[in-house]
Amino acid sequence: MTTALILSGGGARAAYQVGVLRAVLEILDTNRQPFDIVCGTSAGAINAAYYVAYAHRPRFGMVRLHHVWRNLSAADIYDTSWRGVVRTTARLGAGAFRNTERVKPTSILNNKPLERLLTRWLDFTAIRANLQNGFVRNLCINAVNYSTGESVAFYEGATVEPWQRLHRHGEPTTLSLDHVMASTAIPILFPPRAINGHYFGDGALRQLNPLSPALHLGARRLFVIGVSSNKHNRGKPSRAIKPTLAQIVGHLLNREFIDNLEADIEQAEVINELMDDCAFGQGGNPPAQKVEFLVITPSTPFDEMAARYIDRQPGSMRFLFRLLGARGQGAGASFASFLLFDGGFCQELSNTGYRDGRDNADAIRKFFA
Numbered sequence: 001m002t003t004a005l006i007l008s009g010g011g012a013r014a015a016y017q018v019g020v021l022r023a024v025l026e027i028l029d030t031n032r033q034p035f036d037i038v039c040g041t042s043a044g045a046i047n048a049a050y051y052v053a054y055a056h057r058p059r060f061g062m063v064r065l066h067h068v069w070r071n072l073s074a075a076d077i078y079d080t081s082w083r084g085v086v087r088t089t090a091r092l093g094a095g096a097f098r099n100t101e102r103v104k105p106t107s108i109l110n111n112k113p114l115e116r117l118l119t120r121w122l123d124f125t126a127i128r129a130n131l132q133n134g135f136v137r138n139l140c141i142n143a144v145n146y147s148t149g150e151s152v153a154f155y156e157g158a159t160v161e162p163w164q165r166l167h168r169h170g171e172p173t174t175l176s177l178d179h180v181m182a183s184t185a186i187p188i189l190f191p192p193r194a195i196n197g198h199y200f201g202d203g204a205l206r207q208l209n210p211l212s213p214a215l216h217l218g219a220r221r222l223f224v225i226g227v228s229s230n231k232h233n234r235g236k237p238s239r240a241i242k243p244t245l246a247q248i249v250g251h252l253l254n255r256e257f258i259d260n261l262e263a264d265i266e267q268a269e270v271i272n273e274l275m276d277d278c279a280f281g282q283g284g285n286p287p288a289q290k291v292e293f294l295v296i297t298p299s300t301p302f303d304e305m306a307a308r309y310i311d312r313q314p315g316s317m318r319f320l321f322r323l324l325g326a327r328g329q330g331a332g333a334s335f336a337s338f339l340l341f342d343g344g345f346c347q348e349l350s351n352t353g354y355r356d357g358r359d360n361a362d363a364i365r366k367f368f369a
Contacts, residue, residue, distance in 0.1 A: 004223065006039050018047060069346040115181060138155050306340055
């Protein structure tokens, strides 16, 4: 049965995924990677592309990727200098008053450092070779087309017919750094990326059905690594607190990066239950295939982790977090966690993912048996 790996978005939170994958490969104790299809969105697209580049040596690749994440700094991702942050913010504000045909600024941060970093990280020649040699059947990277508002699943590998659904479609292509940069372009924070004459942004934006691309590519078993600890945050607050801008944006980002995935999983589980109750496939009808799931999510709230690292950020970012109200725990720290590309924070996330993977060892062995 065809198995897909689904890596969701979440900025710096994606370091968690690397720890889980290290644990999975260690638990299975094999040099052959277990996924036929790999799908990545936003920061998950970086991990997905890196994973496929090392699909012929997956355990070695994940050890290297863990090393890369734990040595990250914010300056590796975006311009953290006072001059850079003030200039882009000022240009964004001034653009509102310009009556000109020139292209106006579309982001607060300059992510040119990320482009330089990924140029060194991602080997698309190796990705293409591993796809052609069958180590992975398909690699899929998701982005949103700002011209049409559609979610686009760009994929490369085995031949699969393109698909068209409401607000989303699949498009075979030759994947490149442009697709990864587009998928990671968090709205307002990072600038959109041009691909074939259209501008694209973060893949989580308007991705109403995050599981859909893997299913269209033929997967019937889904291994999903989420970056949400929502199950730990379902209590009612002790008192009403007036929200800060960071808290509001934090909820919006969680809505795009996390809630759609969790809702899609819940819907698929309900469909599986209905198929059991209705006994599809009896009476001469062709059997309908259920979708098997294994979902690994953080055992520790990321907000608590993030709050400990905010004061370690460059002065310009500490000022920005303070200005937006991203201090302490809760949704404000949740917003900050998307941008906390701090080696210590990322290592703690990766180590948490590794522990969560080991804690689910029996379920992982059963899923891949």
